[in-house]
Each structure stands twice: as structure tokens, then as C-alpha cells.
Amino acid sequence: MKEFDRSRIKVLPLKQRDNKFGLDVMVSIDSKPEKIDAPSLWFLAKDIAKARKEDKEVVWMMGAHPIRRGNSLIIIDLMKRGIITHLATSGAGAIHDFEFFYQGETCEDVEKYIKDGRFGNWDAAGYWINYAAKKASKEGKGFGETLGEVIKEMSDSAETETIHHFGEASIFAAAYELKIPITIHKGIGFDITDQSQFADFASLGKASGKDFLIFAASMEKIVEKGGVFLNVGSAVMGPEVFLKSLSMVRNALLNEGKKICSFITANFDFIDSDLTCEGKPDEASYYYRPRKTILFRSVKDGGKSYSIAGDFRKTIPNLHQLLKNGG
Template sequence: MGEISKNNPAKLSLDKVTTYHVWDRKNLVTVDDLLKPGIDPAPEYENPELDELAGRIVRAREKGRPVIWSMGAHVIKCGLSMYVIELINRGVITHVASNGAGSIHDFELAYLGGTSEYVPRAIEDGTFGMWEETGRWMNEAIKEGYRQGLGYGQSLAVFVEKNKDRFPYRDYCIFYNAYKKGVPATYHVTIGTDIIDQHPSADFAAKGYTSGNDFLIFCHSVSQLEGGVYLNFGSSVTAPEVFLKALSISRNLGYTVKDITTANFDIIPLGDYRKEVGQDHFHYYYRPRKNIVNRPTSLGGRGFYIEGNHKATIPNLYNKIMKRLNREV
């Protein structure tokens, strides 16, 4: 070990981290828990703005305009993957975006048929997130994608495609279904937030490069958003920050992105969400309110805030979209 100084701070090595095989792990979510669109009834949920939003989504697609679906990992943990997949397959969703956790839960469902470990006990003994197959395979996929110049989401999908025998549940995987349909699936990650960063196989240069490519892919989709719809489900930090930067880049480069519809779905009651709030109110610091609902639509279009549990809002949104497309639910 070299001499420690202000120019050479001490750091830990991951080389001796102990990992564990995942096969006997108890999973809080399995493929058997996933809700089935058109089969499982949607919970009762009434919100007239959801009707208007569904209409805007359908009109956008009828005019060939994009619908970007951004989400946190809880959409998967709530058992709603098949709704996203079905909307991809129906040609409604034209881009899926998520964070690192979203990619991990999706990846684990594809190979293990289950995801979401029990954290409280695992964090006490240092076993949390130390799952050999998840860390090694995802980092292997990211490093291979890095070598090929791919984005993060495409790296994972290509890895699944090349190793289908390892992924018997891939039909339940959002990024893989998006890949098959030619729909971009981008992941906007942070170093140190994801369990795969804890593993000896982690390569932070590869992770940063591939997610950086995904950001540029996302920027392109946002640049085409005129007349389209941007939806965000539950991501209260990553999605609103990434979206605002992508929108700024698009307008800086001269793309017209004014007449847009945005919507944020969450459980936080905001009251009159279109009303400006000052810094003395805690709602001021809730990023989606400003970065998704209000500021991006200042030049035109409309922003929505749909309050409710994903288990209620997403199935009901799906049903309203399908009815407007004159298809059976």
C-alpha cells in the first residue's frame, strides 16, 4: 500500500468482496406475481385528468409522435412489467427510460424469475446485493457493450440474446422486449447506487460510458418530442433531472420542442400542482413538479400530475388507452 496523502487518498478495493449464489434467495417479487393486462382487473380509480392524458397519448401515436415512458424500479416491484411490455408491443411506447435499479430488477426477472431481496436483515451482515450471478453477468454485459460502443440498455439486451439459455424468463423482461421491437431502452445510472457496483467485476468506466451513450439516445428521443408525450412513473430524482437536461440540449440545438404533454405519476399529494410554490414550502424541492410538470410546458402543451399508487394508475391508464385504440382490454 502506497503512502497516503491529500493527493493519494485511501480507498477500498473490491477484490476480496464475498459474493453469494442467488438461487436459494427469497424474492419478494416473482414472475407469478406479475399482473396480466386485460385479465387481472384494474383497481377502482377515478381521475378525469387520466382520461384526458390517455387521449393525448393515443392522438400522439396516431400522428406518429413519440411517447416516452420513464420509470423508477417500483413499477417492476409492483408487478406491472407486463403492462409496459404490452404497450411496447402495441406500438404505444416508443422509448423506455429508467435508472440502474430498474435495469437490475428487470435483469433478475429475466434469468431468475424473481427479484427484490429482503434488505433489512441483509444490510446488517453485509450480504445485501452480493449476488454472484446478478453482479457478474450484468457487469460482463456492460463491459462487452463498452467494447462494442453500445449503450447500457442495449448491452444488457444483446447479452440476453446471446445467452438465452441463462434467461428462461426473458419474455417478462422490459428491456429485452423493447430490444426485440426496436424501441430504445435507456438507463441513467449513478456510480455507487446499484448493487452491481459492490462486486469485484464492476468496471465504472464501462458503466459510465454505456450509460452516457444512453443519455445521448434519450436526448435524441426528447428532441423529437414535439406533439408527443413524456410520462414519468415514480422516479423523483433521476428522471426529472435527466429529462430537463435533455430538453435543454434539444432546444439549444434548435429542435422545436414546445407543444408537448408531460405527466408525472406518484403518491405524494401536491394539491393544486400547477400553482407556483415558494422555497418556504417543501413541495418546491420535489423535482418532478418543476422539472416535468411545470417548466417544460411553459412554451406550450400541458403538464399533468396523476396522484395514486402505480398498481391503480398504470392498469387504469392502460385500459383507457386500449379502449381509445378500439381494442379489447
């Protein structure tokens, strides 16, 4: 079958691209967040603080939007405080994190650039993220860990260009430095980095597959001892990766004659979910993955779930503030 030849694509320097968000969008860890009407957030913070005091896992799964909304410094602070024990994200999350590091800006105007095919066809992320995938595949390491290593090395290098001055904004670099598992869960063709002729799909598959198993290992700790799983702004990837890894872990533990524990889940979304009823098959909300998977099916064995609705620029800083104060 005929394949598209990516070498035909004209690739432009990332510095020529207009972006929607700069580092000024970052929420300071010392700022006082706007108050919101979300009483369940207080109870969630208490449960997270309790879990960490008992040395239980707090796994933070997210899409790209929390990064775009300026929460990177807050997430980094939660890792530094030992609250987040595993961070997982999508390929797009990795791209936004890298671009904030690389040039202090991210998020191109899709409507503007798709008209003439410039959308996604920029040099930096396409090269470096795919370089990290190849390096991870070759060395048998995780994709997220290796990207963090690459960003940290670029940030520390004396020969680095002046645009590489924003290492403090990288979640991946922070996780690598703190030795906290960070994983990338991507699909082929989902991300602009797949348009690049530097994308080696075998390496991407191997590296992301490695991360899936690293993620499952963290989920095993939750299932064995209890803990907290947070899905923050991921409508498909987060719930699906969580569901598959949960089934794997429960299967293995029960097959080995071990007990499985209940745990706590939370879903951060723009859409509020009714926790009193799962819904019916003839209702559209019944099929919404974050609601169905995160808030109902996975905690029917005695666990507990929270639905936190609102702008991530408000909900995440408020959670951070509560946790800073001890939950």
C-alpha cells in the same frame, strides 16, 4: 488515496437469496384493473393515443418501483402496441428486470441482509449487468440495448440453465426484440451491481453516457414535433435526466434557427401535486423535482401536464386499459 478492495467480498449465489416478489406479482395484460378516481388519467390516455396517431414520440421514463409492483407485462404490451416509443430507467430498474428474467424473483430483504453484509453481494446481476456495460462500451452501443441483447441471447440459448426461463418477463429483452430504444441512467455507487468486482466504472460511465445521448435524441423528436413525456415513479433521476436533455435539445434547435414545440408531460407518483400553483420558495413542495420540473417549468411555453397519484399497481394498469380501448 487508499481504495477499498472489492475482491475481499464474499459473493453468494443469487439462488440462495430470499426475495419479496415473484412472477405471481405480475399484472396480466388481460386482467381488469381496480377502478380508481383519477379523471385526468382519461384525458392523458386521449393525448397519448392522439400523439401516436400523429406519429409523435411517447417517452416513458421510470424508476424501479413500477417493475417491483408487477407492471412489466403491461409495459411490454404498451411497447408491442407501438404506444411507448422510448423506455428509460435507472440502474435499479435494470437490476429488477434482470432478476425477474434470471430467476423469476427479485427484491431482497435489505434489513435482513445488511446486518451481516450479504446485501447486494450476490453473483448473477453483479456479473451479467456489468458484462453488458463492458460489451456496450467495447462495441460503442447503448447500455440498455446491450443488456436487452444479452438477456435475449441467454433466454434463447439451448445451453441456458433452467433458472433462465422467464424471458417473457423482461422489458429489456422485449425492447431489444422490438427495436425500441431503451436506456439506463445510472449513478456510480447507486446500485448493488457496483459492489461487484466485475464492475468497471469506466465502462459503466461510457455505456450510460451513450444512453443519455440516445435519450436526448428521443427528446429532440418531442421538442421538434410535440409528443408526450411520462415520468413514472422517479423522484430524482428521471426529472434530472429529462431537464438536462431538454435544455440541450432546445439550445441546439434554436441555435440552428429551428422552431421548438410545446408538448405534454405526466408525473405518476404516490404524491399528488396541485397543478394550479407552482408554490413558493418557503414551501417544501416547491423543491420536489417531479413537481417543479416535470409539471411546471418544462411546459410553461404552452404545454400541458398531468399529475397521476396512486399505487402504480392501479394507475398503470388503468392507463393500459384505456389505451387498449383506443384512449
